[in-house]
Amino acid sequence: LKYHDIDCVINGEYRIKCRRETSEVFVPFSFVQKYFEIYGKISTEDGFEKLAWEHSYSTVHRPREHYSPGGVFMSFEFYNVEERDRVRCISGMEGVPLSTQWTPDGHYYPIQISQFGLSHLSKYLTQGEPEVLILEDGEDDHLENWILPDKRYKLQLQKDKSLETTVVEFTTSDSMKYPGISIPADEKDDFVLCADLRFASNGSITVTIETPNLQLFHIHYVLSSKLISLDGHDIYYGLGERRGQWIHITRTVSVDFDKGLALKFNKVKRTKMKLKVSRITDVSVRGHGWLDNLTLSTTAHLDNFYNAANWLVYHQNDRGGWPIMVQRSLIPGVLELPPGWYSAMAQGQAMSLLVRAYLRTQNTKYLQAAVDAMKLFEIDSTQGGVLTKFADRYDWYEEYPTTPSSFVLNGFIYSLLGLYDLKEVTDGEDSKMASKLYSNGMQTLKKMLLMFDTGSGTFYDLRHITLGIAPNRARWDYHTTHINQLLQLSVIDDDPLFKNTAQRWMDYMKGKRSKHN
Amino acid sequence: LKYHDIDCVINGEYRIKCRRETSEVFVPFSFVQKYFEIYGKISTEDGFEKLAWEHSYSTVHRPREHYSPGGVFMSFEFYNVEERDRVRCISGMEGVPLSTQWTPDGHYYPIQISQFGLSHLSKYLTQGEPEVLILEDGEDDHLENWILPDKRYKLQLQKDKSLETTVVEFTTSDSMKYPGISIPADEKDDFVLCADLRFASNGSITVTIETPNLQLFHIHYVLSSKLISLDGHDIYYGLGERRGQWIHITRTVSVDFDKGLALKFNKVKRTKMKLKVSRITDVSVRGHGWLDNLTLSTTAHLDNFYNAANWLVYHQNDRGGWPIMVQRSLIPGVLELPPGWYSAMAQGQAMSLLVRAYLRTQNTKYLQAAVDAMKLFEIDSTQGGVLTKFADRYDWYEEYPTTPSSFVLNGFIYSLLGLYDLKEVTDGEDSKMASKLYSNGMQTLKKMLLMFDTGSGTFYDLRHITLGIAPNRARWDYHTTHINQLLQLSVIDDDPLFKNTAQRWMDYMKGKRSKHN
Numbered sequence A, B: 001l002k003y004h005d006i007d008c009v010i011n012g013e014y015r016i017k018c019r020r021e022t023s024e025v026f027v028p029f030s031f032v033q034k035y036f037e038i039y040g041k042i043s044t045e046d047g048f049e050k051l052a053w054e055h056s057y058s059t060v061h062r063p064r065e066h067y068s069p070g071g072v073f074m075s076f077e078f079y080n081v082e083e084r085d086r087v088r089c090i091s092g093m094e095g096v097p098l099s100t101q102w103t104p105d106g107h108y109y110p111i112q113i114s115q116f117g118l119s120h121l122s123k124y125l126t127q128g129e130p131e132v133l134i135l136e137d138g139e140d141d142h143l144e145n146w147i148l149p150d151k152r153y154k155l156q157l158q159k160d161k162s163l164e165t166t167v168v169e170f171t172t173s174d175s176m177k178y179p180g181i182s183i184p185a186d187e188k189d190d191f192v193l194c195a196d197l198r199f200a201s202n203g204s205i206t207v208t209i210e211t212p213n214l215q216l217f218h219i220h221y222v223l224s225s226k227l228i229s230l231d232g233h234d235i236y237y238g239l240g241e242r243r244g245q246w247i248h249i250t251r252t253v254s255v256d257f258d259k260g261l262a263l264k265f266n267k268v269k270r271t272k273m274k275l276k277v278s279r280i281t282d283v284s285v286r287g288h289g290w291l292d293n294l295t296l297s298t299t300a301h302l303d304n305f306y307n308a309a310n311w312l313v314y315h316q317n318d319r320g321g322w323p324i325m326v327q328r329s330l331i332p333g334v335l336e337l338p339p340g341w342y343s344a345m346a347q348g349q350a351m352s353l354l355v356r357a358y359l360r361t362q363n364t365k366y367l368q369a370a371v372d373a374m375k376l377f378e379i380d381s382t383q384g385g386v387l388t389k390f391a392d393r394y395d396w397y398e399e400y401p402t403t404p405s406s407f408v409l410n411g412f413i414y415s416l417l418g419l420y421d422l423k424e425v426t427d428g429e430d431s432k433m434a435s436k437l438y439s440n441g442m443q444t445l446k447k448m449l450l451m452f453d454t455g456s457g458t459f460y461d462l463r464h465i466t467l468g469i470a471p472n473r474a475r476w477d478y479h480t481t482h483i484n485q486l487l488q489l490s491v492i493d494d495d496p497l498f499k500n501t502a503q504r505w506m507d508y509m510k511g512k513r514s515k516h517n
């Protein structure tokens, strides 16, 4: 017989069935994959099947050759924050994501909000201006595209004094039972809805969408403080109780649709049922109010960016921080943070975002918020701040300011990037402080970076050292975050440590290991 | 076809040939073995072939339930120091091994000498007294077993005043050309030769051995300062220029034979040519001298133990140290020690040995040497001592006191065991100092131990942290040394850190890893 069965005894502990062929033994890949936690799948290449054996599953992003505090943040143009499962939805009231990380109720998580803003700015800077379809701007002197289903409904142009432009006044029943005044769209690509709206009554704006199966759904943006709800084919987002004032809305309809359906169907089901937006058929308004600049566009990145920046300015407290209002358990019962903790990563990512908002607008409210965000870096984590020291010696800014310290690497580096951005745009005392915090942190990083090197990957944190427990290895996507961060740092600091370490850490992703003695 | 070929593409980089059988792909073990650096071999079990897949290759020794500074050292009863390739031979002058580590010329390496002594004591304590065949002790009043090949040769009993016993005086030609006076042995098991000898002329003692192929070889122990040489079937060991004084020799003939043949043949050849001792046929003496207590025994562990202890006492310098006279390059050009360096491990292992010699003999010269060996623990490694600090904060005793520090784990722990042994047997100021050094070191160890945990093995040192380079992973035998040490520490210190870490590190040897996030 050419080949035959042979048992393989694994570490003297258990057996698997293998195949022997002359002097070679063939072992089942399904076992190898599980034992070593690697990846593989069979695909077809030029008509031949092959098994693609992958040591890791994530992707490294090479940074640009230059870095500027006003520019693209790392490779955040590849982030799609709002599409993540742990984003419940983009709030209609705040225009920023609501996180369900660590609590199903959702909370405004400053890190997620900053990353949302930074990713949209980075997309804007790399993709450029969107295509915009103007449905209505009040400037054309005619309103014949609008459909009025009831003779009592009214639509007219009106000069708005506060906006100094012509807007459209609409008057309909505010009841959801009756159709509103609508404008057809037939839009298959541009799924971002923007509008300026002012309601005199309890009004709403509705987008009707069609799925690939030709099902129709309605997404209603209503004057309510209820975040999100789903009722059959109707999804509701609350815009807040904001009667009588102009409000600007920016809604990624495809995301709003998906988050609405997610209230009832999980991702697998939504995919299977083809519950996604293939067309926007029309936009309609109800109640009595005014409307301007109603558009559908491919993107509205800058809107999202400023929503995030404004959220940070508005919600920063007198300590310069954005308290995180959920309990965070790194290790239940051992490393826990009660609600209200601050994160150096949140502070730093906010700085990166606020500095960019300042550089685009020259509005000092953004810069001041970024400067104020430094305060917590000087306060010990045992005192409610984010500062800790390794070996009572090296300053470290904690993503999770636990006691004992956890020393999460990626959060620390994000905080350093925030301080870098800030030191680059400030002067005087603010610049001195930012520079000092940055250089102390960088000195620590250079001393401690290699503590995260496992010889075949990286550690997520140093809990093993502070608690004397099993190390917490970084899964591959955190490992690549580490690499992306080092590559970014190598652009702003020419210490070869960053470039060399990043290269070795990339090698680990292909199964290479550091040498043993 | 039941199974067919399929290519496997490894990390998008290269291809190997695999086999597909229904939905399973079988990959060649030879590749898996190389890629992941595991081990495997085919053997037969109950008439069936099997492949034994081993994640690691070395063995953990569970320590005894109790530890005493006078007892077995760790599991050193399993060590066979003198059989190692890097032992050139046991010196005829010193009775201790000469190391060829880092220099082919050989040097007296205090760590090896202490380990030689500790292993022999540990063997003695676990194996008990040897079987001893007395060939001659001068007490039987007859000398008829001896063969005198020349009528001019003489042999007679004589009372020796210094030894206060009857000894045998022999008178022969001292030329190697002629046979000496010999006593037949026909000994097939006990290959350790001991004797008390005093030479008036340029004499020698010779052991004739037979190999499995019935070849005869002679091992001559001669009054010369030449270490070792080989000339055909004659091997020479120098006993030093020690004419006129009583000398005690203890020779493991099988080892002496092997080291002699190693001058010409490598290990593979020696095995192939069956160059090993199967029988001692006789022992002979030449020249004019006196002989007593000529024995062949299974072992002479205590002799070896005291040879090592005495070597340490004799060669300790005024700094309390045993300078190591070879250059040591941890990293050529970067981490180097010029000849004359001290090692905390050498100091500590010497303490463990000297304390045991003291406890067996109550001779305070041993204890004083152990106490003096502490001095270098208070001197910074930059000042020629063995003390360094991690993060300017934690005292660490360096096996290799490089600048920057290397933080070799196993050497540090051996030094702590030495300090422990010493603090247990001293009192007064000596005890205070030993206790302080021990507790400072243990405190450091508890803080830093987990820095050596890779999540799937251990690091040998912390060069990656001090130099910012690739980590130096410990190969499996060093990994098991770490485990053996932790298990030993867990007997003398009940901090669960030691037991728990040892358990996890044992799990790593079976392919388990710490969790990733």
Ligand SMILES: [Ca+2]
Binding pocket: A137, A138, A139, A165, A166, A167, A292, A293
């Ligand atoms: Ca207008």
Ligand SMILES: [Ca+2]
Binding pocket: B137, B138, B139, B165, B166, B167, B292, B293
């Ligand atoms: Ca005698």
